[in-house]
Amino acid sequence: xxxxxxxxxxxxxxxxxxxxxxxxxxxxxxxxxxxxxxxxxxxxxxxxxxxxxxxxxxxxxxxxxxxxxxxxxxxxxxxxxxxxxxxxxxxxxxxxxxxxxxxxxxxxxxxxxxxxxxxxxxxxxxxxxxxxxxxxxxxxxxxxxxxxxxxxxxxxxxxxxxxxxxxxxxxxxxxxxxxxxxxxxxxxxxxxxxxxxxxxxxxxxxxxxxxxxxxxxxxxxxxxxxxxxxxxxxxxxxxxxxxxxxxxxxxxxxxxxxxxxxxxxxxxxxxxxxxxxxxxxxxxxxxxxxxxxxxxxxxxxxxxxxxxxxxxxxxxxxxxxxxxxxxxxxxxxxxxxxxxxxxxxxxxxxxxxxxxxxxxxxxxxxxxxxxxxxxxxxxxxxxxxxxxxxxxxxxxxxxxxxxxxxxxxxxxxxxxxxxxxxxxxxxxxxxxxxxxxxxxxxxxxxxxx
Amino acid sequence: xxxxxxxxxxxxxxxxxxxxxxxxxxxxxxxxxxxxxxxxxxxxxxxxxxxxxxxxxxxxxxxxxxxxxxxxxxxxxxxxxxxxxxxxxxxxxxxxxxxxxxxxxxxxxxxxxxxxxxxxxxxxxxxxxxxxxxxxxxxxxxxxxxxxxxxxxxxxxxxxxxxxxxxxxxxxxxxxxxxxxxxxxxxxxxxxxxxxxxxxxxxxxxxxxxxxxxxxxxxxxxxxxxxxxxxx
Numbered sequence: 313x314x315x316x317x318x319x320x321x322x323x324x325x326x327x328x329x330x331x332x333x334x335x336x337x338x339x340x341x342x343x344x345x346x347x348x349x350x351x352x353x354x355x356x357x358x359x360x361x362x363x364x365x366x367x368x369x370x371x372x373x374x375x376x377x378x379x380x381x382x383x384x385x386x387x388x389x390x391x392x393x394x395x396x397x398x399x400x401x402x403x404x405x406x407x408x409x410x411x412x413x414x415x416x417x418x419x420x421x422x423x424x425x426x427x428x429x430x431x432x433x434x435x436x437x438x439x440x441x442x443x444x445x446x447x448x449x450x451x452x453x454x455x456x457x458x459x460x461x462x463x464x465x466x467x468x469x470x471x472x473x474x475x476x477x478x479x480x481x482x483x484x485x486x487x488x489x490x491x492x493x494x495x496x497x498x499x500x501x502x503x504x505x506x507x508x509x510x511x512x513x514x515x516x517x518x519x520x521x522x523x524x525x526x527x528x529x530x531x532x533x534x535x536x537x538x539x540x541x542x543x544x545x546x547x548x549x550x551x552x553x554x555x556x557x558x559x560x561x562x563x564x565x566x567x568x569x570x571x572x573x574x575x576x577x578x579x580x581x582x583x584x585x586x587x588x589x590x591x592x593x594x595x596x597x598x599x600x601x602x603x604x605x606x607x608x609x610x611x612x613x614x615x616x617x618x619x620x621x622x623x624x625x626x627x628x629x630x631x632x633x634x635x636x637x638x639x640x641x642x643x644x645x646x647x648x649x650x651x652x653x654x655x656x657x658x659x660x661x662x663x664x665x666x667x668x669x670x671x672x673x674x675x676x677x678x679x680x681x682x683x684x685x686x687x688x689x690x691x692x693x694x695x696x697x698x699x700x701x702x703x704x705x706x707x708x709x710x711x712x713x714x715x716x717x718x719x720x721x722x723x724x725x726x727x728x729x730x731x732x733x734x735x736x737x738x739x740x741x742x743x744x745x746x747x748x749x750x751x752x753x754x755x756x757x758x759x760x761x
Numbered sequence: 762x763x764x765x766x767x768x769x770x771x772x773x774x775x776x777x778x779x780x781x782x783x784x785x786x787x788x789x790x791x792x793x794x795x796x797x798x799x800x801x802x803x804x805x806x807x808x809x810x811x812x813x814x815x816x817x818x819x820x821x822x823x824x825x826x827x828x829x830x831x832x833x834x835x836x837x838x839x840x841x842x843x844x845x846x847x848x849x850x851x852x853x854x855x856x857x858x859x860x861x862x863x864x865x866x867x868x869x870x871x872x873x874x875x876x877x878x879x880x881x882x883x884x885x886x887x888x889x890x891x892x893x894x895x896x897x898x899x900x901x902x903x904x905x906x907x908x909x910x911x912x913x914x915x916x917x918x919x920x921x922x923x924x925x926x927x928x929x930x931x932x933x934x935x936x937x938x939x940x941x942x943x944x945x946x947x948x949x950x951x952x953x954x955x956x957x958x959x960x961x962x963x964x965x966x967x968x969x970x971x972x973x974x975x976x977x978x979x980x981x982x983x984x985x986x987x988x989x990x991x992x993x
Binding site: 317320328645646648650651654655658754755758 | 839870
C-alpha cells in the first residue's frame with residue numbers, strides 16, 4: 313500500500329513537471345552538469361594518481377634505489393676551473409658493503425652509465441650506455457623482444473656484447489636485422505645479442521629521481537664497462553673539457569618483503585653516511601615512500617577536484633529551489649484546492665518534495681550516464697587541445713606529460729555518491745519551498761488568482 | 762433529530778494589529794440532514810467567513826461547531842483536514858479543478874487523502890466513473906479541464922464533492938460563472954442531489970438561485986438578519 317502510494321505520488325509529480333517541459337529540463341540541467349562534473353573530476357583525479365602510482369610501481373615497490381649525485385658546490389667549481397677531474401658518487405666498496413652486511417637484501421644491481429656516441433656503418437646516434445648485471449632486466453621490468461639479455465658468462469669473460477633498445481635498433485638498423493651485427497662505441501665494437509621491447513618512459517617523481525627513458529639504452533656487461541671505459545670519463549663540450557670520475561652511478565637493491573623496505577632504507581642511509589663522511593654525493597630513493605606520498609597527494613587532489621565539482625551541484629540545487637519557489641507561487645490555487653479536499657500540510661510537503669526529488673534524481677541519473685562518458689569526452693578535449701592549443705607542449709613538459717598520458721579512471725564508488733548527493737540536494741533545497749507551500753493558509757490559497 | 766451541522770454562538774474575529782474585525786458576532790444555526798439552505802447577504806456580511814468555518818477551512822474564535830456529531834471547532838490542523846475530507850464536499854464558483862489531471866483523476870482527488878491513506882482501488886475507480894455518469898460526463902473521463910465547458914467543469918466539481926459521501930455539500934456561488942441555461946442544469950443537478958437526501962449549503966446572491974433552496978438565510982454585519990422560507 314505504501315509503495316503504491318509512493319508510485320502514485322511520483323507519477324503525479326512527473327505529471328506536474330511534464331507540464332513545463334522546458335522549465336523542468338533547464339532546471340534539471342544544473343544537476344546534470346553538477347553530477348557529471350563530480351564524476352569527471354574524480355575520474356581525472358583518480359586517473360592522474362593511478363598514473364603516478366604506476367610510475368612508482370615501475371621502480372619497484374620492494375626496491376631501494378641509490379644514485380650518485382654530483383654535489384652542488386663541486387659542480388660550480390668545476391665549471392669555473394674549466395677542466396678538473398671531479399670525483400664523486402658511489403663506490404664499488406659501497407656495493408660490497410651493502411650486499412654483504414644487510415641481510416634483507418635479496419639481490420642488488422650495480423649500474424654504471426654514460427652518454428655515448430654510437431655508430432653502425434653510416435648511421436649514428438647518441439645513446440645511454442648502461443653497464444649492468446644480468447639481474448637488471450628483471451629489476452626494471454624490461455622485456456626482451458628477441459635474443460637474450462647479458463649473461464653471467466658475458467660478465468665473467470668481460471665480453472663485448474650488447475643488448476639494445478627498440479629505438480636504438482630502429483635508428484641504427486632501419487633495414488637489417490641487428491642481432492649478430494656489431495656496433496661501435498668509442499673505439500670498441502660490441503656484438504648485439506638481444507633487443508628489448510619498447511617501454512613507456514617513466515616521468516620524474518618529486519624531483520628526486522629524474523625521468524628515465526629506456527628506449528635509447530644500450531646494455532653491456534658491467535665488467536666490460538669497467539675494462540673498456542674505466543672510471544674516468546672525459547666529455548668535450550664547446551671548447552672545455554669536463555672529466556668525471558665515478559665508480560658506480562646507481563645501485564638498486566631488492567628487498568625481500570615490502571614491510572622491511574623502510575627499515576632497510578634507514579640502515580642503508582646509515583651505512584653510506586659512514587663511507588661518505590665528507591660530502592653527500594648520493595641519494596637514496598625509496599619507491600615505497602614515494603608511493604605513500606603519491607597516495608596522499610591523490611587524496612588531496614581528489615578532495616579538491618571533488619569539492620570544486622560539488623560547488624556546481626550546490627549551484628544546481630539553488631536553481632532547483634528557485635524554480636520550486638516560483639512553482640509554489642504559481643500553483644498556490646492548486647495547493648488551496650488540495651487542502652480544501654482534505655490534504656494535510658504533510659501531504660503538500662510530500663508532494664512538492666517529491667517533485668524536487670524526481671527532478672534532481674532524474675538529473676542525477678542523466679549526469680551519471682554523462683559521467684560514464686568521461687574518458688570519451690576527455691579524449692576529445694585532449695585531441696582538440698593537441699591540434700589547436702598546445703602545439704609542441706606534448707610529453708616534453710611535466711604538466712603536458714601528465715595531461716597527455718593520463719587516462720581518466722571512473723571511480724565506481726563515485727557514481728552512487730554523485731547520485732546520492734544530487735538526491736540529497738533535491739531534499740535540502742526542496743524542503744523550504746515545500747514547507748512554505750504546506751504552510752499556506754488554505755483560504756488565502758483558494759482566493760489566489 | 763441529529764443535525765448534519767450545528768453552529769452554537771459562533772464568533773470569528775480577525776486581529777489586524779491595530780483593530781479587531783468581528784466578522785461573525787455570535788451565529789447560531791442548525792442544519793438538519795437533507796436540508797437545502799441558501800445563505801445570502803451583501804459583501805462583508807460574513808457569509809464567506811461562515812462558509813469557511815462550515816467547511817472546516819478555518820476555526821472560530823469562540824463557539825461550537827458540531828459537524829456530524831463532533832465538535833470540530835478546536836481540532837488540530839491534521840484532524841480538521843480529515844474532517845474536510847470525510848464530511849465536506851466543496852463546490853466552488855470557479856470550479857477549482859487541477860489542470861494537469863483528467864476528469865477521472867480530478868474526481869478521485871479526495872480519495873487520495875482519505876484517513877489511513879488506502880490506495881485507490883479498482884472499486885474506487887468504478888465509483889468515480891459511476892459519479893461521472895451521474896453528472897453526465899461518462900464520455901469525457903480522459904479530458905482535461907481546459908477541454909471542457911464551464912458547465913461541464915462544474916459537473917466534475919460536483920462529482921468530486923460527492924466522492925467521499927460527505928455529510929454536507931458546500932457550494933460557494935456554484936453558478937456565478939455560468940450562463941443561465943447552464944445555471945439551470947447545475948441547479949437541477951443540486952436539487953436532485955437534495956431530493957436524494959444530501960444536505961446542501963450554498964452561498965449565493967442571486968435570488969433565482971436562492972429560491973431553489975428550501976430555506977434562505979440572510980446575513981448582515983456578522984449576524985443572521987432573517988430567514989425566509991420558499992417552497993422547495
